Amino acid sequence: MKKTRAPIRVFLDEELAAGEVEAIDAFLQWLDIQKGASAATRRAYGTDLRQFAQFLSRRGCALADPGSIGRRDVESFVAELFRAGEAKSSLARKLAAVRTLFRFWVRTGLLEDNSAARVPNPRQEQHAPRLLNVDETFSLLDEPGKAAAAISPGEHHLLCRDLALAELLYGSGLRISEALQLDVDDVRSDEQVVRVIGKGNKERLAPMSDTSVRALAAWLAERPAVADPGESALFVGARGHRLNRREAARRLGLLCRKAGLDRTISPHALRHSFATHLLDAGADLRSVQELLGHRRLSTTQRYTQVSLDRLMRVYDAAHPRAHEKK
Structure with a gap:
């Protein structure tokens, strides 16, 4: 019998520094005002970026300092989530959140290059939803x-x-x-x-x-x-x-x-x-x-x-x- 995995909770037990919270809040406000993202999207991206921030703190990087974060950090974040058993659909969404954050930094002049855009998407399993006749x-x-x-x-x-x-x-x-x-x-x-x-x-x-x-x-x-x-x-x-x-x-x-x-x-x-x-x-x-x-x-x-x-x-x-x- 195939074992069911417990729900994934990676990195969420740590508190964020004030600078990290401000960086995420600024991004979510931009997502709301400039992109018209739904409340559900903003909540999901906020959770994803808190995970990313807590992962970065273990590597000596910080969202408050975008220049300290590179493509290798993003790849390592995705790899760690994969090893923890995160579903590929969740991995894709978290990577999308990080890419969008990098795009926000580029547009606001905090970065010159969106290095996260070059991180490939995980290959997705194709599951058609069950339907009724x-x-x-x-x-x-x-x-x-x-x-x-x-x-x-x-x-x-x-x-x-x-x-x-x-x-x-x-x-x-x-x-x-x-x-x-x-x-x-x-x-x-x-x-x-x-x-x-x-x-x-x-x-x-x-x-x-x-x-x-x-x-x-x-x-x-x-x-x-x-x-x-x-x-x-x-x-x-x-x-x-x-x-x-x-x-x-x-x-x-x-x-x-x-x-x-x-x-x-x-x-x-x-x-x-x-x-x-x-x-x-x-x-x-x-x-x-x-x-x-x-x-x-x-x-x-x-x-x-x-x-x-x-x-x-x-x-x-x-x-x-x-x-x-x-």
Whole structure:
């Protein structure tokens, strides 16, 4: 049996010097104001750079003195994390944080050269998120609601919320972070669109399915019984404040069990299912890219799967040598 590794906590037991904290804070402010990075990105980069600063202190370097840090230091940081068992996806993100910090130093005149840019990315394992087929998706979205009459009023409120969230993740292909950042005013039910703020603070209008509109209407009718007065969040938790990711994932797992599915899926699996089902039904990749809010087409290609049957249909219909001429 394959052993599961304990969560990695490298270098985080040490306190940072004031100069290191100021260096990280200045960078995070620049990331916020100049780059429009999300709060989640800033938190992740802040943690990554605290790890980097604590690693550097053991090598006689400091973030407060950018000139003391070179490419070899960055490579050694990545190597140490790798030896500690850090996932390659986490390594890539931490390296991205360090590279962005170096770019900030170059732009503000603290460095002349971004030596971190020459450190290669770790090779990533390609893991496609698990997805649902169409029948499983319909079961997830339809079956739990059939038992609504047999539950308490408080649980009924939360079930309406959970179904509305799941409908939006699948019907509009939203990231879970995008869905949980929505405010009530972002929903335009009469136009069947929702205003979404994606990565890099990029705004887009995502279309809503008919079932999403109905599920959101049902949740909005129940929401006043749950939300605190003055709370703007569309999806709120049992305590009346904005719903968090962990609770949203837990509740989605509960929907899976109520639907009788043989496995629990992540919120991202609904987004992935959305894209895959569109492609299988004949949607073109560029359109799916726009719907998902991806900047690069290669990202869409990596996170979606086109069935072999569809590929063969496209080939048979389009390629001049697919059929013998009569």
